[in-house]
Amino acid sequence: MRIVIAEDSTILRQGLVELLTFRGHEVVAAVKDAEALREAVTGHTPDVSIVDIRMPPSHTDEGLRAAIALRRELPGCAVLLFSQYVETKYAAQLLADRAGGVGYLLKDRVAEVSDFLDALRRVADGETVLDPEVVSQLFSATRRTDALGGLTPREREVLGLMAEGRSNSAIAAELFLSPGSVEKYVTSIFGKLGLPPSEGDNRRVLAVLRYLES
Template sequence: MINRQLRVVLAEDSVVLRDGMVELLAARGCEVVATAGTAPELLAAVVRHRPQVAVVDIRMPPTHTDEGIHAAVEIRQKVPEVGILVFSQHVEATWASRLLADGASGIGYLLKERVARTSEFVDALHRVADGGTALDPEVVNQLMRTGQRSRVDSLTPRERKVLELMAQGHSNRSIAALLVVSERAVEKHVAAVFTKFGLRATDADNRRVKAVLTYLAENGS
């Protein structure tokens, strides 16, 4: 299956890495409509070009601390239709919590050293552009350690594993295959998570997203 072309804004302060990523994405059918080396340039490019996805590094000039993810949160607030894929060497749990506070739809957070193939990165871009979620397991672990421990600690090890896989954007069928259990068993674990987190079924609510975000509520408020 050939992926459709995506319009991407790429923020990366390393010129060599940025140019290499532009070539790789172009070879995979993505159109990099703008690149940015600083957070202000990123914000301006997103507002001007309205891409489907913005790829954001966390640490950018001038202080090389959290300018990139701070800009990602601002993009999320000002241009919510643009997907955000944080691509970094670092996990910033507090800012990630803020980025995810209003929902995980259209959000990704991948660690550079853990992406083994370009195809994985491009697949994540498409997932985020389609309103899905792409979270590295290590990011999920960090967020769970900094969130509402009481509710997470109420989960069994299997329920916690199912929640982690949900946070990575897996469907029940995919989770069942990964854990080598029946889809019905996964449904029971998911239902248990909803119950323990006090999430009631309504037509308007996405309980899967709310389950992932429940333990982030304190940091995201």
């Protein structure tokens, strides 16, 4: 993969460059601020960008705002947020364009390099990947909303695993259910959230977005 890295910590930025290069990927740019990120992605059109949320000058949301702008300007621009913080409204904004190719991982919770690389590949392939802690806090922030009020506890659990990018078979294994039971839960979730079958929309992504937007 061709990758752009946007991280203001010199040590972490260089560490990512060395790790990804060692694993056979090409880091086309490694920058330390949001403006340089936008220039790098526009100039190099990478397969995926790894972006820290908080970067200079204010260290608040520069990385996120740059990521959102890039995804609006460049359809198909894949972005993996790699942050120390869970920012629920930021995740909602990043997913608001209803497209895949986006991820949100927490730096302190990535225990295995292989897990990080797998998430990066999945985002580059157009999937949505969210850290379970991000998903948990997203649900906590919106658990009283009417949009999800009709879901059963089990359906909420299934939707949470869907938000992590799990397939039906993976959800079945996690919850010790049959694949057929998971399919019934997923179908019920779609129905309760008002998501009819559509050739143009990915209902799994839309189900997560409906929760985030509620």
